[in-house]
Amino acid sequence: MQSNSTLHYDELEAYPCQLPPPSQLYHLEPIDIGSPLVESLSSYVVRLAEAHMHTPSTIVRYVVSPLLNHTYFDPDKTTSMSYKAAGAMSGRSKTAGEWVGALEKLTLRKDLSFTTFLPFQAIFPDKGLLKADRAWCPLCIECWKSEGKPVYEPLLWKVQEVVVCPIHQTGLITICPNCQRKLPHISSNLVSGHCSRCGRWLGHSDATMCSGASEEQIWAAKSVGDLLAHSPSATSSPGKEAIMGFFDNLIKGRKGSARGLAAIMGVNHSYIIDWRNGKYIPTIGALLHICRSFRESLVEVVFSARIQKKPATMPRNGSVPNMLTQKRAVKRQNKINWESVEADLADMETNELQVGVIAKRYQCSPSSLYRKFPDLCRKVSTLRHQNLMHKRTEHDEEIKQKIRLAVNDLVSQGISVKKSAIYELIGGRSDKKSKLINEIIIELGNADLQGQRPDIR
Ligand SMILES: [Zn+2]
Ligand SMILES: [Zn+2]
Known part of the structure; x- marks a missing residue:
């Protein structure tokens, strides 16, 4: 039986929809803000371009550049000016400020300055701050890739004084092992984790191929990392008063004698006076050196007034190594x-x-x-290189043997030979394994494959 009664609903109230304005580029979040491995701005631009399925060149040329007041950076050109500007993008100068401004306008983000040294503008000079070329930890990027995490370049790796990875405690790499060239921070066709000149993947998981790290290098990397991690939670950007206070305190610890402090540190006393009076600011390298010598934490010197309350004294039984002279x-x-x-x-x-x-x-x-000992050192270095090459070949041969056995297994069971099936049998995938599988398939004859035409895409 059908009901003739009519259903009554409450009247709907219509109001204009309050959607936030759309951003021109994706509102992509920078990686790990508030951690020592916060992403750098140049890396962010590369990932932003990848998210839009474009090259950095297209995004920079057609979207970002029209918002900048200059045209000195062109990712398609390798002029020294363009090369320099690519590095300065993550720095603390006007260039970094303009890039942050343009990208925040395009993405509607408000946190991109933390991917640069802009928050430390008053603390560090440009001199000695950033490396001229890319540097990377192959172990980190390989690890991120294998864990399915985005591959990027932390701001920390770009700092001149940071020459080791604080996680793996191995030296950062600055020359592509394949084409033996230095790489600019950003270039027209750069893909995250790859060489922009030869296109090869820059990661690997063999720590024996990396140089070691001294205690001092690890300390420097961790100190700068702590500073970057602390920056977003600070109520304001540090001012140079922090540095002035630090030096004032050091001088007080030497009974008010700037000359005494200068003598200990092996610098002209005018440097100490100028740093104390705020006329100049020390380079990040000099500040790290002084902090380490006086067993102070860089993050506390820059962000906290704690150490200004008690005069810093010379470490007991410790001597301050010479800073500027040799x-x-x-x-x-x-x-x-x-x-x-x-x-x-x-x-x-x-x-x-x-x-x-x-x-x-x-x-x-x-x-x-x-x-x-130039000849001896060269000989040692050549032997080390040969040794590493030998280890690498041995390692490749082990993988190849596993691949041969895996292909054999698949063929004997009548299963079609596919890369995914081989990966499963040899335990995981990587670019290297992919390349070696291709080699083995070519090496194996028709008889070994029992007439199969393997799908090795
Ligand atoms: Zn690492
Ligand atoms: Zn290369």
Whole structure:
């Protein structure tokens, strides 16, 4: 039976929809803001371009550049000016400010300055702040890729004083191992994690291929990382008063004598006075050196007034290494038993085939060893290279053998030979494995594959 009753609903109230204005480019979030590995602005531009399925060149040329007051950066050109501007993008200067302004307008984000050194504009000068070329930790990017995380370049890797990865405690790489060239921070066809010149993937998981890291290098990387991590939670950007206060405090710790402090640090006392009075600001390298010498934390010096309350004193039983002059280094070198160094370098059978390791053993720089024993050092370096190549070949051969067995298994079971099936049998996928699978399939004859035409896309 059908009901004739009519249903009554409440009257709908119509009101204008309050949608936020759309952004011209995706509202892409920068990676890890508030952590030591916060993304750099140049890396953000590359990922933003990838998100739009475009090259950085297209995004920069047609979308960002019209909002900038200059045309000195062109990712398609490799002029020195363009190269320099690509690095300055993540820095603390006017260039970085303009890029942040333009990109925030396009993405409607408000946090892009944390992908640059703009928050530290008053603390660090441009000099000595950022590297001229890209630097990367191959272990980090390989790890992110294998975990399915986005591959990017942290701001930390761009800092001149940061030469090691604080996570893996290995040296950052600055030259593409394939084409042997240095790479600009951003270029026309750059794809995250790849060489912009030869296109090869820059990651790998073999820590033995990376150089080691000294305690001081790890400390510097962690200190700068802490600073970057702290920045977004700070109520305001640090001012140079923090640095002035720090030096004032150091001088007080030397009974008010700037000359005394200068003598300890091996610099002209006018530097100390100028830093204390705020006439100049020390480079990030100098500040790190001083913090380490006086066992102060960089993040506390920059962000906190705590250390200004008690005068900093010389570390007990500790000496402050020379900062700008090489006097002490020269003295130390004079004390080095060069015969013993030479014997260690010549002992190719048992030494660790690294000039850096021997330099560390004798507390001198690798360059001083190269100057003193050029032929021996070159020989050690060549042997190390050959050793690494040998290890790499052995490792490749192991994978190849696994692939051969996997293909055999699949063929004997009548299963079609596909890359995905091979990956499953050899345990995981990677670019290297993909390349080796291709090689093995070519190597295996028709008989081995029992007439199968493998799908190895
Ligand atoms: Zn790493
Ligand atoms: Zn390359």
